[in-house]
Amino acid sequence: GPKVLQIPSHQIIDMGQMVTLNCDPVSNHLYFYWYKQILGQQMEFLVNFYNGKVMEKSKLFKDQFSVERPDGSYFTLKIQPTALEDSAVYFCASSLASIQDTQYFGPGTRLLVL
Amino acid sequence: GDQVEQSPSALSLHEGTGSALRCNFTTTMRAVQWFRKNSRGSLINLFYLASGTKENGRLKSAFDSKERYSTLHIRDAQLEDSGTYFCAAVASSGSWQLIFGSGTQLTVMP
Numbered sequence: 669g670p671k672v673l674q675i676p677s678h679q680i681i682d683m684g685q686m687v688t689l690n691c692d693p694v695s696n697h698l699y700f701y702w703y704k705q706i707l708g709q710q711m712e713f714l715v716n717f718y719n720g721k722v723m724e725k726s727k728l729f730k731d732q733f734s735v736e737r738p739d740g741s742y743f744t745l746k747i748q749p750t751a752l753e754d755s756a757v758y759f760c761a762s763s764l765a766s767i768q769d770t771q772y773f774g775p776g777t778r779l780l781v782l
Numbered sequence: 783g784d785q786v787e788q789s790p791s792a793l794s795l796h797e798g799t800g801s802a803l804r805c806n807f808t809t810t811m812r813a814v815q816w817f818r819k820n821s822r823g824s825l826i827n828l829f830y831l832a833s834g835t836k837e838n839g840r841l842k843s844a845f846d847s848k849e850r851y852s853t854l855h856i857r858d859a860q861l862e863d864s865g866t867y868f869c870a871a872v873a874s875s876g877s878w879q880l881i882f883g884s885g886t887q888l889t890v891m892p
Contacts, residue, residue, distance in 0.1 A: 669827060701878070710784075711868070713879030724878045759825070761880075770815060771880060773825040 670694040672774035674760050675742075680780045686748035689777045691760030693743055700743040701761040701771060702735065704728060711759065717743065755781045785809055786871055788883030795890050800840075800857035803886045805869035807850040811881075812874040814845045814852040819866040819885075828854070828867075847874075859890045 673692040681687050693700055702714040715725040717735050732751070737743040743762075747754055757778050761771040787806045795801055805814065816828040829836050831845040831852065840859075845852040852869055866887050870880035 699878075701880075703880075710884050711870075711880075711882040713881070716878040726879065757823070770827060770830040772827060773817070775822060775824040 670697075670772045672760055672762055672772050674758075674774035674777050676777060677775065678778045678780075680782065681750060683752055683781050684749045686746065687750055687779065689745040689747075689758050689760075689779070690742040691744065691762075691774055693760065693762030694764075694772055697762035697764050697772075699723075699763045699765065699769075700735075700737065701763075702745050703759040703761065703773075704756045705759065705776075706756045714745075714758075750779075750781045752781050755779060784884075785873070786869060786881050786883040788869055788886060790886055791884065792887045793889070795856070795859045795888065797859060797861060797890060797892055799859055800855065801859075802856075803854040803867055803869070803888075805852045805871070805883050807852075807871055810847055810850065810874045811871035812847070813872045814843075815870045815872075815880060816843055816852075816854050817868045817870065818863075819868065821865070825868070856888070859888075861890050861892065864888055864890045 675690040700717045703711050705711045715729045716723050734746045757776040759776045760774040763769040763771045785808050813832040815830050817825040829843040835844040840857050842855040866885045868885045870882045
């Protein structure tokens, strides 16, 4: 099936540093998503992105978070500065169409903030 | 409270048997997806339903928006079916997000 790739698979950083998580979505997909899963908790929606704009974000999408997809390259989630509570697995997803279409998920990036 | 309530949280089956997983929704949902998380933690797509039922091999899923539930039936379970299964629903309020259930950990035993 369609594959979403995420780079890196693991990242360890010190609190206060900036981190960028990269997502390579399915090639012809137009809608992109980030989800966050803290260890032992349910996966939760962060944000979705279409046509260069944030379409919806949750309360977990703090001011320190930003997303972009410059020139059709990676879809990125940047956290600046990071906090201890940002430690989680971050999953990227993409879909061809909007909410009426299947979301395909990447394998996740495990972020540990020390 | 949680909008997506998934049950059971854990399930053990012997090879060749079957069972059903269920997700109840506290509000009307537009569509549901079912996933299996593999040993590497990746989410494998099983089904997307906006209504009705779909079948794929030994798996069958149903979604009833009006009655606010979805089910995933597994028949003739095999060892490789072991894993954690998740449902996730799209709210009908115009939202874009998937709301995940807490998962069902399935163990298939010889």
